[in-house]
Amino acid sequence: MTTLPDREQARTLARQVVEARLAACAQVGAPMESFYRWQGAVEEAHETPLLFKTVPARYAALEAFLQQNHPYALPEIMAVNDVHGSSAYLDWVAQETQS
Numbered sequence: 001m002t003t004l005p006d007r008e009q010a011r012t013l014a015r016q017v018v019e020a021r022l023a024a025c026a027q028v029g030a031p032m033e034s035f036y037r038w039q040g041a042v043e044e045a046h047e048t049p050l051l052f053k054t055v056p057a058r059y060a061a062l063e064a065f066l067q068q069n070h071p072y073a074l075p076e077i078m079a080v081n082d083v084h085g086s087s088a089y090l091d092w093v094a095q096e097t098q099s
Helices: 007-019 056-069 087-096
Strands: 002-004 025-028 032-038 041-053
Touching (some): 007 025, 007 041, 007 056
Antiparallel strands (some): 025 041
8 A cells, every 4th residue: 555645646555556567556546635744844735545366476566666657755655464255356456366
């Protein structure tokens, strides 16, 4: 998952990632407020969350793509491993992320 400065940039990045088959699905979330410490100061920003569904074998390529195409100098790139999931859904994710 990552965050983008606005919905349009999140939509663009979501489409690029799915078209590149780095993720089977990308979900653009509702705008949110973020509070964080950056370069010694507490900052506040409106951001749009973006969640990707992919397989472990495609993670490195997805991370590299995000590093190259993300507008932030230090983008949030977080991975959460699935513990349980519908086998049919996980099979679909695997099929859609084959290069």
